[in-house]
Amino acid sequence: MKKILFAFLAMVFISCNSNAQKNNSETNSKYVASKYEVTKTDQEWKEILTPAQYQILRKAGTERPFSSELNDIKKPGTFICAACGNDLYQTKNKFESGTGWPSFDRAVDGGIGLGSDSKLGYSRDEIHCAVCGGHLGHLFNDGPRETTGKRHCINGDAMKFVAESK
Ligand SMILES: [Zn+2]
Known part of the structure:
Protein backbone atom coordinates (compact mmCIF):
# COMPACT_ATOMS: atom_id res chain seq x y z
CA MET A 1 0.00 0.00 0.00
CA LYS A 2 2.82 2.33 0.94
CA LYS A 3 4.49 1.51 -2.37
CA ILE A 4 1.35 2.32 -4.33
CA LEU A 5 0.98 5.65 -2.57
CA PHE A 6 4.59 6.42 -3.25
CA ALA A 7 4.23 5.57 -6.95
CA PHE A 8 1.15 7.78 -7.11
CA LEU A 9 2.94 10.69 -5.47
CA ALA A 10 5.90 10.21 -7.80
CA MET A 11 3.55 10.35 -10.77
CA VAL A 12 1.93 13.55 -9.53
CA PHE A 13 5.35 15.02 -8.97
CA ILE A 14 6.56 14.05 -12.45
CA SER A 15 3.45 15.36 -14.18
CA CYS A 16 3.64 18.64 -12.24
CA ASN A 17 7.24 18.94 -13.24
CA SER A 18 6.64 18.49 -16.92
CA ASN A 19 3.85 21.08 -16.85
CA ALA A 20 6.06 23.52 -15.04
CA GLN A 21 8.74 22.95 -17.62
CA LYS A 22 6.35 23.66 -20.48
CA ASN A 23 4.89 26.81 -19.00
CA ASN A 24 8.08 28.32 -17.71
CA SER A 25 10.51 27.94 -20.55
CA GLU A 26 11.38 31.64 -20.31
CA THR A 27 12.15 31.40 -16.63
CA ASN A 28 13.81 28.04 -17.07
CA SER A 29 17.01 28.90 -15.26
CA LYS A 30 15.02 29.97 -12.22
CA TYR A 31 12.93 26.83 -12.44
CA VAL A 32 16.01 24.62 -12.53
CA ALA A 33 17.43 26.41 -9.52
CA SER A 34 14.35 25.75 -7.42
CA LYS A 35 13.62 22.24 -8.68
CA TYR A 36 15.77 20.47 -6.08
CA GLU A 37 15.72 20.52 -2.32
CA VAL A 38 19.45 21.30 -2.21
CA THR A 39 20.62 23.97 -4.65
CA LYS A 40 23.89 25.84 -4.84
CA THR A 41 25.60 28.11 -7.31
CA ASP A 42 28.31 26.76 -9.56
CA GLN A 43 30.90 28.52 -7.42
CA GLU A 44 29.57 26.99 -4.22
CA TRP A 45 29.66 23.50 -5.72
CA LYS A 46 33.25 24.07 -6.82
CA GLU A 47 34.15 24.91 -3.24
CA ILE A 48 32.70 21.78 -1.67
CA LEU A 49 33.47 19.21 -4.39
CA THR A 50 36.81 17.92 -5.62
CA PRO A 51 37.53 18.78 -9.29
CA ALA A 52 36.75 15.16 -10.26
CA GLN A 53 33.46 15.17 -8.33
CA ASN A 71 33.96 -0.85 -7.26
CA ASP A 72 35.29 -3.38 -4.75
CA ILE A 73 33.00 -2.65 -1.82
CA LYS A 74 31.05 -5.70 -0.73
CA LYS A 75 30.28 -4.98 2.92
CA PRO A 76 26.76 -3.92 3.89
CA GLY A 77 26.07 -0.22 3.75
CA THR A 78 24.70 2.69 1.79
CA PHE A 79 26.13 4.66 -1.08
CA ILE A 80 25.23 8.33 -0.62
CA CYS A 81 25.47 11.34 -2.91
CA ALA A 82 28.93 12.90 -2.63
CA ALA A 83 27.38 16.34 -3.05
CA CYS A 84 24.43 16.34 -0.63
CA GLY A 85 24.54 13.09 1.35
CA ASN A 86 21.25 11.71 0.00
CA ASP A 87 20.89 7.88 0.19
CA LEU A 88 21.22 6.47 -3.34
CA TYR A 89 22.10 2.77 -3.38
CA GLN A 90 22.71 -0.14 -1.03
CA THR A 91 25.38 -2.82 -1.17
CA LYS A 92 22.72 -5.56 -1.22
CA ASN A 93 21.63 -4.28 -4.66
CA LYS A 94 25.17 -3.99 -6.02
CA PHE A 95 26.40 -6.53 -8.55
CA GLU A 96 29.58 -7.19 -10.52
CA SER A 97 28.85 -5.95 -14.04
CA GLY A 98 32.41 -6.14 -15.32
CA THR A 99 32.12 -2.61 -16.71
CA GLY A 100 34.48 -0.98 -14.22
CA TRP A 101 31.79 1.24 -12.74
CA PRO A 102 29.82 0.50 -9.55
CA SER A 103 26.60 -1.16 -10.72
CA PHE A 104 23.29 -1.72 -8.99
CA ASP A 105 20.04 -3.40 -9.98
CA ARG A 106 17.90 -0.83 -8.14
CA ALA A 107 18.16 2.43 -6.22
CA VAL A 108 16.95 3.37 -2.76
CA ASP A 109 13.25 4.36 -3.02
CA GLY A 110 13.04 8.02 -4.02
CA GLY A 111 16.83 8.38 -4.08
CA ILE A 112 17.30 9.10 -7.76
CA GLY A 113 15.61 10.86 -10.66
CA LEU A 114 15.79 10.06 -14.37
CA GLY A 115 16.38 12.34 -17.32
CA SER A 116 17.48 11.74 -20.88
CA ASP A 117 20.87 12.22 -22.42
CA SER A 118 21.60 12.10 -26.16
CA LYS A 119 25.24 13.19 -25.97
CA LEU A 120 26.45 10.01 -27.68
CA GLY A 121 24.00 10.34 -30.58
CA TYR A 122 21.38 8.02 -29.08
CA SER A 123 19.08 8.45 -26.15
CA ARG A 124 20.12 7.09 -22.77
CA ASP A 125 18.37 7.33 -19.41
CA GLU A 126 20.41 9.68 -17.29
CA ILE A 127 20.45 9.14 -13.51
CA HIS A 128 20.74 12.02 -11.07
CA CYS A 129 20.38 12.58 -7.34
CA ALA A 130 16.75 13.35 -6.46
CA VAL A 131 17.78 15.88 -3.82
CA CYS A 132 20.49 18.01 -5.46
CA GLY A 133 20.15 17.05 -9.14
CA GLY A 134 23.81 16.01 -9.36
CA HIS A 135 24.57 13.68 -12.30
CA LEU A 136 25.38 10.12 -11.20
CA GLY A 137 25.42 7.88 -14.26
CA HIS A 138 23.09 6.05 -16.66
CA LEU A 139 20.41 3.37 -16.57
CA PHE A 140 20.56 0.35 -18.89
CA ASN A 141 18.33 -2.67 -19.44
CA ASP A 142 21.05 -5.33 -19.38
CA GLY A 143 21.15 -5.89 -15.62
CA PRO A 144 20.67 -9.23 -13.81
CA ARG A 145 17.64 -10.94 -15.31
CA GLU A 146 16.90 -12.83 -12.10
CA THR A 147 16.23 -9.54 -10.26
CA THR A 148 15.18 -6.29 -11.98
CA GLY A 149 16.97 -6.60 -15.33
CA LYS A 150 18.25 -3.06 -14.77
CA ARG A 151 21.82 -1.85 -14.56
CA HIS A 152 22.39 1.45 -12.80
CA CYS A 153 25.87 2.36 -14.02
CA ILE A 154 27.16 4.91 -11.52
CA ASN A 155 30.33 6.96 -11.24
CA GLY A 156 32.04 6.01 -7.97
CA ASP A 157 33.31 9.56 -7.57
CA ALA A 158 29.72 10.82 -7.41
CA MET A 159 29.14 8.79 -4.25
CA LYS A 160 30.50 8.10 -0.79
CA PHE A 161 30.13 4.81 1.06
CA VAL A 162 28.73 4.60 4.56
CA ALA A 163 29.19 1.17 6.15
CA GLU A 164 26.26 -0.21 8.10
CA SER A 165 26.81 0.18 11.84
CA LYS A 166 26.50 -2.99 13.88
ZN1 LIG B 1 22.73 14.86 -4.15
Missing part, protein backbone atom coordinates in the same frame (compact mmCIF):
# COMPACT_ATOMS: atom_id res chain seq x y z
CA TYR A 54 32.52 18.52 -9.83
CA GLN A 55 33.12 17.28 -13.39
CA ILE A 56 30.83 14.29 -12.86
CA LEU A 57 28.12 15.70 -10.62
CA ARG A 58 27.74 19.17 -12.10
CA LYS A 59 29.08 18.71 -15.66
CA ALA A 60 27.73 15.19 -16.33
CA GLY A 61 31.23 13.82 -16.79
CA THR A 62 32.24 10.15 -16.64
CA GLU A 63 35.14 8.76 -14.64
CA ARG A 64 37.61 6.27 -16.11
CA PRO A 65 36.38 2.70 -15.69
CA PHE A 66 38.01 0.68 -12.88
CA SER A 67 39.18 3.94 -11.29
CA SER A 68 36.85 4.03 -8.29
CA GLU A 69 37.64 2.27 -5.05
CA LEU A 70 33.89 1.86 -4.55
